[in-house]
Amino acid sequence: MHTLQATAASSLSLPAESYIYSIAKSGPGSFAAISSDDSLRVFDAANLDQVTVVSAKTHEAGVTSLRSYATGDSQLLVTGGREGKVKLWDVRAKKAIMEMETGTNSLTTACLYPARHAPVLSVACNPENNIIVSGTELLSSQAVVAFWDIRSPQTPRLQYVESHNDDITELQYHPTRSNILLSGSTDGLVNVYDTTIADEDDALVQVINHGSVHHAGFVSERTIYALSHDEQFSIHPATDPDDAAQDPEPVHFDDVREPLGCEYVVQLCVGTQGPYLAAGNKAQLELVPLVSTPNWRFDMDNLWRLPGAHGEEVVRSVYLDEQSQAVFTCGEDGFVRAWRPVDGASQDVQGPASSAKVQRPKEKKQKDRFKPY
Structure with missing residues (x-):
């Protein structure tokens, strides 16, 4: 120890x-933070008290998620909010890299709307392909994974609307394959998609049934983890449709609170x-x-x-x-x-x-x- x-x-x-x-991560030597006052702040890693308020009111109905959109020397951040918006922020300029007609007086953000303005609970970024992804709360019997191309963000480039039937709490891209996206939901499923395929049924290459997903993601190129809201933890092989070899069995740790001595x-x-x-x-x-x-x-x-x-x-x-x-x-x-x-x-x-x-x-x-x- x-x-x-x-x-x-x-x-x-x-x-x-x-x-x-x-x-x-916001940029070299700096971090971003979202908080319950709905602000977006950036602080220096070497001096935590050196703080810049990028926005005092990030989302009208409450901020839910934060990811870095790392591209070259740019310091870009993506946030999701309960009013159904995804916002792309330029940290250094403290303003949008683009502006859209949002129906508000906002001049500091670029807003990307998922379908029916369902609350956004999770976001992921793929700068290599200019893509931002949002996962929504269940609304009108649908939870949506929406893909936005920031070069033309007026409407989603692609949407998956049938793969989850409850809130989408996690989104993560594969560490080396920019076409592979993972999603997790409170419906208990972890899904893996090939996003080059528009048809949702065909795009779904792997489904893991775990329990209400708090977090999920890639441990490595060939390994997936899932963590539930009641601390059930498991490890799964990532399916490779091009590999005929049999995948190893998943490892279920069940509730890890007792073996780890945690709450x-x-x-x-x-x-x-x-x-x-x-x-x-x-x-x-x-x-x-x-x-x-x-x-x-x-x-x-x-x-x-x-x-x-x-x-x-x-x-x-x-x-x-x-x-x-x-x-x-x-x-x-x-x-x-x-x-x-x-x-x-x-x-x-x-x-x-x-x-x-x-x-x-x-x-x-x-x-x-x-x-x-």
């Missing part, structure tokens, strides 16, 4: 009693050191390595502990920043915190945000859930 210590903390000058929902799971974090499951309680947050050899398991001997975490408040988001070799967290206490290995830690021990991949030493042989916003 190793320890990270909090080296900095900031409220980002938010109003009292604000929650910070999520943080995402809730925040998310899975993937870095060059491998994947870590961020598990928390009122006393601490732990980053538990998930290893695949000889079988998928949690490496409890090499976990990283963040003592105190965010006090008695829930941690909402964790980011492993390999540029600054720090871990950033945010939570319902309204603070962002930066964490680094304690002074005097062994130089042979790589932190969870270290950029160099190291070989793990061989093991010695020895005889109340919060609701998502």
Whole structure:
């Protein structure tokens, strides 16, 4: 077991009693945060108190999601909101890279509307193909995965409307294949699509039945994870229709709260050191390595502990920043915190945000859930 210590903390000058929902990379040395006051703020990784308010009111009915739209030197961010809009932000200019007729007086955002203005709960970005994707709340018996080409955003380029029958809580692109998209929903399904196929039935290349999805995504090119709202966790092979070899069986960890000694799971974090499951309680947050050899398991001997975490408040988001070799967290206490290995830690021990991949030493042989916003 190793320890990270909090080296900095900031409220980002938010109003009292604000929650910070999520943080995402904004640009070199900077991060973005969305919070319960509906603002979008950017802060410096080296000085958390150096804060820029990109928008004091990101969405009219409440901001729900945040992703980085990384392209060259541009600092672009995408947010989703409950009023049914997706907004693309230019951080440096603090204004839109495009303007549309939205029916409001907004001059600082470009708004992309999914069908019927259903609340947007999740977003994903594919700058390689100029695509932004939104996933909606169930409305009029439909939950929609809508694809927008930012070069002509007036109408969706593509929509999948039948694959989910409840709120779409997660969207993520494949790490190397820009045509493969994953979605997760409270209907219990994790779907994988080939987005080059317009027909929805044909586009659906894999379906995983897991339980109400809190988070899901790619652990690697050939591996998918799913985490439910009641802390059920599982690992699945990503189906390759071009590979005739038989896929390995999925690994079901079931409810991980007891084996991990936690009250809730925040998310899975993937870095060059491998994947870590961020598990928390009122006393601490732990980053538990998930290893695949000889079988998928949690490496409890090499976990990283963040003592105190965010006090008695829930941690909402964790980011492993390999540029600054720090871990950033945010939570319902309204603070962002930066964490680094304690002074005097062994130089042979790589932190969870270290950029160099190291070989793990061989093991010695020895005889109340919060609701998502």
